[in-house]
Amino acid sequence: MAGAVTSIKDIDSSSPIVTARNVTKIYKRGSEPGLIGRILGRSEPPTVHAVDSVSLEISSGEIVGLAGSSGSGKSTLLHLLSGLEQPTAGTVSFQGTDLTTLSARERTRHRLENIGIVFQRFHLLDSLSARANVALPLVELGVPKSERRKRATELLERIGLEDRITHRPGELSGGEQQRVAIARALITDPALVIADEPTGELDTETGRTILEEFKQVAENRTIVLASHDQETLEICDRVIQLRDGAIANRRTQEIRP
Amino acid sequence: MVTGLGVGLATSTTVYDDDVDYWIVPETDSPESPLIATDNIQFSSVHETNDRIHGYDGVDATTPVLAQVLRIESSDTAEYILVVGVINTPELDRVVGVDSDLLTPQDPYYANGEYNGEWTGEVVLSDGAADILATSPGESVAVAGNNTFTVAAIDNQSSSTGDIPTALVQLSELQQITGAAEYDQADQFVVSTNSPSVQNKLEGVYPQSSVQTRGEMTANQVAESDLSLALALTALVVSLSIGTLFVVTTSGLEIVADQQQLAVLSAMGLSIKSQLQLVGTQTVVLTGLGGLIGTIGGLAGIRLINTIAIRTITTEPIATSHPVFIVYGIGVALVVGLLSLPVLLLTARRVSGGVP
16 A cells, blocks of 8 residues: 555646635534524524635645634645545645545545644654654555564654654653654655644744754655744745635745755 | 352352262251251250161161361360261261261260260361361370360361361260260261162151252252352353443543544544554453453452451351463453443544544
8 A cells, every 4th residue: 555655756746736726614613503492593503714715726846834823724724635624615636636525534545645744732642652653654554564663763863863763752852752743744755744833832943943854854745834933934935824714815935945 | 359259159068068868957947058057956866766767778878967166176286177976887988078987887985875885086087177287197186175086087088078177076976075975966867878768767767857868958059059150140240241331431531532642543544444443452452451450459359358267257268269260350351341342432433533
């Protein structure tokens, strides 16, 4: 199954890797009224447009930032682009495949093979070592144990954690845990890396270092990262500003060498 | 621990396992076992009656039985022992699990209706009694005061009284030292025969007596074993029920608490099937480990119960422990894990797939 993973080398850089067309995500606040609630005249719960008619294209190799204040829809848009959630309206395509037509199981497989996710709060499994955490997605892909260990060790060495390989998350600093999370996101060689506030739990200096390492180890992968921190967004080729779930403006930054 | 008690109870009271076919016992409402029911209504003129029963057609062997719990002192220690007085006759073989052939035949101290025959002063000890008294053949022991007896033999094959330490003596000599010689008393008769027609005659030997067959004895014993078996089965059912509810509740709460972790696994691309395998494996391994720890704790509890029991109410352990209990405990725990699995997998299925 490892062979099914789309390598960035296979992607045509001229075509968009992710395309969103009029994507809308509406959440309901509270539960639907039941039969008795309807009889008693209870009204439908109010709705929130977390993402409102967003259209965008992300090309291969791009680093795109999603900016905006808290509640602006950054995280929800990341979830929609990665297939973690389904839009209420509109379509999200990944390399031409409409994710909205896939079943939950197919979308899970799609994430395993094509998407790497870095969370704000690391979300490492406490009972596993750094190497086992990094290698976890390879278990699902059926990669042999020796190969898993080899690839996870190499990646951890590249990210400067060669002396932390057997440590558990509780024995690592916040910066080290986020490095492990980045390595876990990259272990399957994904075409797209999603990062939601990757430096949100780190101090400024550590965050800056982690970002540089992230960009370096991700090589020329497509990265979409959400942050409200301007310094974090400086690594992006392009920043999309969100306000109340809609795109407020696009600004393109100078691409750094 | 409860299983150990049940097995202990089921295996210890086996005092009926003698090679006899009938027991004549006084009619009584007491639930006590005929053999260890000391200080109950007794039969009188038992030597004469025994001769009469022996004369019945089909009777191979017969003896009155007088049972008393008496203090026996050896050179090293003193202990209360079940002392049983019998008349050794050919083909009697064993009484209360001790070989009666090791006594001088025909109770020589009782001669011609008088207690003035040859005093043998011999006692045959069961293995357990010999261990407790720390004595060996040829040594003297004092029974119920200053009555000196000599250990004629130790029956290493003794087993039918379970773990009850037993001493076999001549009937008349036991009567003499316990005051039962006045009316030539005994508690019961054991009659060895293969002839069912003897039963009617035996029932007429004493008024207000009852004759119990081996089958009835066995039924009695089985009833007691059933009680113990029921105790062990109840322990099994209770442990399965309580264990399953406990594991379902605690693991269920754990799964709900781990909802975030399951969501992360889902976001990383781990299928629901893999997540359920993870939950299932975790549940079975944890319950297995719990079973191992619980069983070790149970064995420690059995040891504690036996220690307390021996120091307070008994002379022998009341609960049994065996290495196979560890396997049994782990097995029960694994069954608990398997019984809990469906609910836990449904819970995991319901909470998985969210967004971290």
